[in-house]
Amino acid sequence: FNIKDLPVSYFGSSQIAVGNNISLEISNDNTAVFFYYKSAKEKVLDKPIVEIWNANDKSLYIDRELAQTYNKPFLGVWYPQMQISKPVSDKKYQWVTLTGDQRFAIVADPLRYEPQFLLFVDVDYYIVDIKNGSRELLVEKISSHPSNIQVSPNGKFVNYYKNHGWWIYDIKKKTHTNITAGLATAFDNRFEDPNPELYGCAGWTNDGKSILINDQFDVWKISTDGKNKSRLTDGKEKKICFRMVNKDLSNIPSANYSGISSSVY
Numbered sequence: 001f002n003i004k005d006l007p008v009s010y011f012g013s014s015q016i017a018v019g020n021n022i023s024l025e026i027s028n029d030n031t032a033v034f035f036y037y038k039s040a041k042e043k044v045l046d047k048p049i050v051e052i053w054n055a056n057d058k059s060l061y062i063d064r065e066l067a068q069t070y071n072k073p074f075l076g077v078w079y080p081q082m083q084i085s086k087p088v089s090d091k092k093y094q095w096v097t098l099t100g101d102q103r104f105a106i107v108a109d110p111l112r113y114e115p116q117f118l119l120f121v122d123v124d125y126y127i128v129d130i131k132n133g134s135r136e137l138l139v140e141k142i143s144s145h146p147s148n149i150q151v152s153p154n155g156k157f158v159n160y161y162k163n164h165g166w167w168i169y170d171i172k173k174k175t176h177t178n179i180t181a182g183l184a185t186a187f188d189n190r191f192e193d194p195n196p197e198l199y200g201c202a203g204w205t206n207d208g209k210s211i212l213i214n215d216q217f218d219v220w221k222i223s224t225d226g227k228n229k230s231r232l233t234d235g236k237e238k239k240i241c242f243r244m245v246n247k248d249l250s251n252i253p254s255a256n257y258s259g260i261s262s263s264v265y
Contacts, residue, residue, distance in 0.1 A: 014039055016180055017073035027102045031081065032130075034098075035087070058111040068229075075257060077130055084135060089257075095123065095144070097259025098130075101155025104171060105130055106138065106259070114143070118195075120145040127158070127171070138169060139176075147198050150262050154208035161198055164188060166213055168224050179226035185215040185236075203252075203263030204242040212265065217241050238246035 017036035025034045053061050075088040075096050093107035103194035108123040116122070125138040142148055142162045149160040158169040165180045165186060180187060190196035200217055202212035210228070213220045217235030219242055222228065233242035246252055246263045253260050 009150075018022065028042060029102070031079060032102070033078045034102075035076050035078065037076045037087070038073040055115070058114040069160055079131070082131075084131070084212065086130075088128070088130060093126065095258045097149075097151065097256045098156045099151045099158070099171065100153040102154060104128060104131060106149065106151065106158065107135070108144065110144065118143075120148075125149060125160070127169075135175075139167070145198070146260050147200050147227075150201055150260065151256070152204050152211075152224075153262055153264050154204075156208065159201060159211055161187070164190065166201070166211075166222075168211070168226070170224070172208055177224070177226045179211070179222045179224070179229075180213065180220075181226065183220070183229060185218075187213060187215050189216070201262070203246070206264055212244060218245060 014037045016132040017038045022036045026032070039111065051061055052241065067070075071093070074090050076085065077088050088098075088105050089107055089239060092109050095108040095110050098107050105128045106125055107128055108125050110121065112124055113122045120143050122141045122142045124140050125142070126135045127138045128135045138158065139149075139160055139162060140159060144153070150156065152156050156171055158167070158171065160167050164187065165178045166244065168177045168179050169175070170177070187194040188198045199214035199216060202214055204211050205221070210221050210223050212232075213222060215236075217238075217240065218231050218233040221230050221232055235242040243265070244265060253263055255261070
């Protein structure tokens, strides 16, 4: 279909983006079509005789040049039965991942805190109601590392890592809970590395009521309200690292636009 034919179009002079790894996707409930779009008027600037590099620029000169050359596509959605179409991500909020039920999107401006020295820049994440377009701040200034924020497969929760703890955001209640508070263990290697890496989130239980979190040696099962915490393995005592292995290929983490999907056990 042509983007000009979409009802209530918010896309201006944009066009449907086509190419390798770019395709239309139908939502799990068959009510929406997700697609990529890009500007039809994006200009590729002539290469200047002199390159001007400014320390206050949000991104490096070469990155801006590549962005102009490739004209990065963004995510849009079309609801055929409701006769509604609108952007999900755009030039500012380029980072995007969908919740498990695809009713909400998590978006971020990757240039918000640039320029900086980190490999994975800090960002502010926002939660967007895809149908009505309302956007609210979800969490402020956390690492954009792909493992730092995920969504539950049932669409009810967002899990993210901040201040050396795992948090659960309840989308319906709009509440934040530090589910690892009070546990005498570390969920990152900050004691060995000044730029710590997470041991990671293994996934979610099949009933969607608990999340599986890794520390250095063990796997923890923690309820979404943080009230029930249990260590499933005894690796710390044996100095053995235990991890979940998902043999069901349909549940192995895969790309969720900018983010990564969660496993279910």
